[in-house]
Amino acid sequence: MTTLLIADHNNTSLADATSRALTAALQLGGDVHVLVAGANDRAAADAAAKLDGVKKVLLADDPALDHQLAEPIAALVVSLAGDYDAIVAPATGNGKNILPRVAALLDVAQVSEITKVISSDTFERPIYAGNAIAEVRSTDRKTVLTVRGSAFAPAPQGAATAPIEPVAAVAGDYRSFFVGEALASSDRPELTSAKVIVSGGRALGSAAKFNEVILPLADRLGAAVGASRAAVDAGYAPNDDQVGQTGKIVAPDLYIALGISGAIQHLAGMKNSKIIVAVNKDEDAPIFQVADYGIVGDLFQVVPEIEKALN
Amino acid sequence: MKILVPVKLVIDSNAKARVKPDQSGVDLANVKLSINPFDEISVEEAVRLKEAGKVSEVVAVTIGVAKAQDALRAALAIGADRGILIQTDEMVEPLAIAKLLAKVAEAEQPGVVILGKQAIDDDSNQTGQMLGALLGWPQATFASKVDLSAEAVEVTREVDGGHQTLKLTLPAIVTTDLRLNEPRYPSLPNIMKAKKKPIETKAPADYGVDVTPRLKLLKVGEPPARSAGIKVKTAGELVEKLKSAGAL
Numbered sequence A: 001m002t003t004l005l006i007a008d009h010n011n012t013s014l015a016d017a018t019s020r021a022l023t024a025a026l027q028l029g030g031d032v033h034v035l036v037a038g039a040n041d042r043a044a045a046d047a048a049a050k051l052d053g054v055k056k057v058l059l060a061d062d063p064a065l066d067h068q069l070a071e072p073i074a075a076l077v078v079s080l081a082g083d084y085d086a087i088v089a090p091a092t093g094n095g096k097n098i099l100p101r102v103a104a105l106l107d108v109a110q111v112s113e114i115t116k117v118i119s120s121d122t123f124e125r126p127i128y129a130g131n132a133i134a135e136v137r138s139t140d141r142k143t144v145l146t147v148r149g150s151a152f153a154p155a156p157q158g159a160a161t162a163p164i165e166p167v168a169a170v171a172g173d174y175r176s177f178f179v180g181e182a183l184a185s186s187d188r189p190e191l192t193s194a195k196v197i198v199s200g201g202r203a204l205g206s207a208a209k210f211n212e213v214i215l216p217l218a219d220r221l222g223a224a225v226g227a228s229r230a231a232v233d234a235g236y237a238p239n240d241d242q243v244g245q246t247g248k249i250v251a252p253d254l255y256i257a258l259g260i261s262g263a264i265q266h267l268a269g270m271k272n273s274k275i276i277v278a279v280n281k282d283e284d285a286p287i288f289q290v291a292d293y294g295i296v297g298d299l300f301q302v303v304p305e306i307e308k309a310l311n
Numbered sequence B: 001m002k003i004l005v006p007v008k009l010v011i012d013s014n015a016k017a018r019v020k021p022d023q024s025g026v027d028l029a030n031v032k033l034s035i036n037p038f039d040e041i042s043v044e045e046a047v048r049l050k051e052a053g054k055v056s057e058v059v060a061v062t063i064g065v066a067k068a069q070d071a072l073r074a075a076l077a078i079g080a081d082r083g084i085l086i087q088t089d090e091m092v093e094p095l096a097i098a099k100l101l102a103k104v105a106e107a108e109q110p111g112v113v114i115l116g117k118q119a120i121d122d123d124s125n126q127t128g129q130m131l132g133a134l135l136g137w138p139q140a141t142f143a144s145k146v147d148l149s150a151e152a153v154e155v156t157r158e159v160d161g162g163h164q165t166l167k168l169t170l171p172a173i174v175t176t177d178l179r180l181n182e183p184r185y186p187s188l189p190n191i192m193k194a195k196k197k198p199i200e201t202k203a204p205a206d207y208g209v210d211v212t213p214r215l216k217l218l219k220v221g222e223p224p225a226r227s228a229g230i231k232v233k234t235a236g237e238l239v240e241k242l243k244s245a246g247a248l
Ligand SMILES: Cc1cc2nc3c(=O)[nH]c(=O)nc-3n(C[C@H](O)[C@H](O)[C@H](O)COP(=O)(O)OP(=O)(O)OC[C@H]3O[C@@H](n4cnc5c(N)ncnc54)[C@H](O)[C@@H]3O)c2cc1C
Pocket: A200, A201, A202, A203, A227, A228, A229, A230, A231, A242, A243, A244, A245, A246, A247, A248, A258, A259, A260, A261, A262, A263, A264, A265, A266, A269, A279, A280, A281, A282, A285, A297, A298, A299, A300, B013, B037, B038, B120
């Protein structure tokens, strides 16, 4: 069998989720080719060619493919699909946006956010906010999967470099047009690949307090910053930082939840972290049911004390 | 212009799903069911567009068992004008849902279909994108802002790293994210009025769509349990524990 992995990238580098999805793609058992579709995206293709286990990289470099719009990328993937038994993408914003469009054009089901490959057609995926794990088998002639990055280790760089082959974008009467974007740039580690995450909830009370309390501890630990939905909705943190069922799914070595109650939807996004620390003034907060170490107390007192103890 | 809003009845977001002992699925008997929260946001957005005079009619549609019409009633109470129930006792996967919705869209000719980004039971996040593919319409998923005009819709989307704005030529597909709006609480008079709004009942066969599942559900198991840890008294003690656990 042969698998096509659709890379998530920003034209110059690969998203960490791509190498995690590669690990899952390799577990399907066949050769893996990686599609890098974008504009001026040669550098991303070079990075893909260096990943261990990649047999070939397909490079589509076309202005129409800039900004990862679903319509032209799905059309391109469908034009290549004949050669492949499985089509895989990381369950990132782009992967989730594009891949179901591909599946429907191919008239096959998609298995979303797999967390385990049992065999080339059988997978595990969490449902109901991770309160149940479904084992599903695809009966379609092609398998279409998105991969939850937190469940797979990133594939390492290999010794060899895979060949890069150009492929052409598919011309079409696409009716979606890029207008603009506002992307935050940060020196902190990215949430879904960070080893340590410091996450803040509604208790922080304001964006100013969030920045004053969460950011220094995150910087001290070299950590990424996360947030509950309540903190994001209130504007304390950007939408991109939301951890949970409907935000980012993370599994770092250490997750520190500060003033977060531990609603089902939040737990769905972080309960597979290796070690969980919670600080909450309510000793009955549900977050303590999953925390390895809990402190019952006021975070505005406890967090500075943690920083002091670290020094 | 008409707006079509697909809505699904799902486990309430405050309820906890329990796996059946025979691992055949999740036990939904005696569990509170509600309209999918993202669909509530979709209906709210459509109704606001109608209130702004940009839209003439909001049609809600659901596919599911007879009780699924509770989701339609919830939509009608927010302000949708009428409902369509495509009734079936089968488990219908997103691809087949999208095929049925494509037929409804062909019949109703909406300018925009607004769906939720994900149903909080199956967590698939597929149906809107699939519907876009089947109809050949452009899509803007994970919307946090929707600006509708007669020929186009400009949508700001939540993407990894921030926001992206797209312009789609109509007809188009939009899927909603959490921050698009805050759905209203329907007033009692509106809940009463909703009971009188028309709901048309159909079957998948009326649309000639084959809803046979493509995926075989082999089993539904419990997630690995996480045992509660310990409470520590001081920050110093916490840092000690983390150091000896190798986490720092
Ligand atoms: C469709 C849907 C999707 C959702 N998706 C997500 C998601 O992806 N991610 C997510 O996080 N949520 C999600 N939610 C929301 C979720 O249900 C909760 O509402 C949210 O997680 C609560 O955030 P919080 O814990 O910050 O706030 P709260 O529940 O209000 O908790 C605040 C906590 O802070 C504690 N506290 C207050 N002051 C202090 C202090 N000084 N020191 C220490 N502790 C203090 C309180 O005891 C309390 O436990 C979703 C909800 C719905 C309906």
